[in-house]
Amino acid sequence: MRIPIVAGNWKMNTTIESAVGLVQEMKGELDKIPGIEKVLCPPFVSLSTVGNLIKGTSIELGAQNMYFEMEGAYTGEISPPMLKNLCQYIIIGHSERRIFFGETNEMVNKKLKAALKIGLIPILCVGENLKEKEAGKTEAVITNQVSAAMQEIASLQKTVIAYEPLWAIGSGKAASATQANTVLNLIRNIITKLYDEQTAQSIRLQYGGSVNSNNIGEFVEMPDIDGVLVGGASLKAAEFLSIVEQTSKIKQAK
């Protein structure tokens, strides 16, 4: 049994003050939703504050990025040990990191290794862009991104993988549930080849890209979709609560 997981990626939104407001608004209800992991990923500067607010609840915390070196002269960067006692999860290789900050597959691999070494749970993001999709290259791109990220990694531990097609992120044009499930099933097959069947069956896979309270149901009805990574809709308490609630209900009924 894979425990469903919904994560809210707040991206570069909220100040410390508004982050507090958002958490206060949903924490009580969110805490009560059963049978599902709920992860909030606020900006770095709010991690500690949000962490304190959710202490003692079932809500978990994640960061949106980190550098792969453990310490040193890397002005402006955040290291794995800095995050280790602050949060449980770390988003790695989000497409916005790849597009705007030049993150390569090689860097993503180093970050994944660093996260596993320090004991943070990675949420590894992969996804093809529109041009690649239209050229029929989705399978090749995903296979390449997943295999490159996992180079020389002996055990994935609790790693979560999120399929986030670039054309669906922030566009209001989500993938269809069938499209998303097909790619996540492909990812499970890649994991079987790279590791083994048991790893593939136990690894949790998310879909991300324009998920909201109206379309969540279709996604989490799918057998290979264990949860979602939510951007825009995670900044609205009622939306996020509804997404988590629906996921919990649908998955519990299965």
Ligand code: PGA
């Ligand atoms: P979106 O972002 O839900 O706003 O499309 C998803 C993501 O980038 O994780």
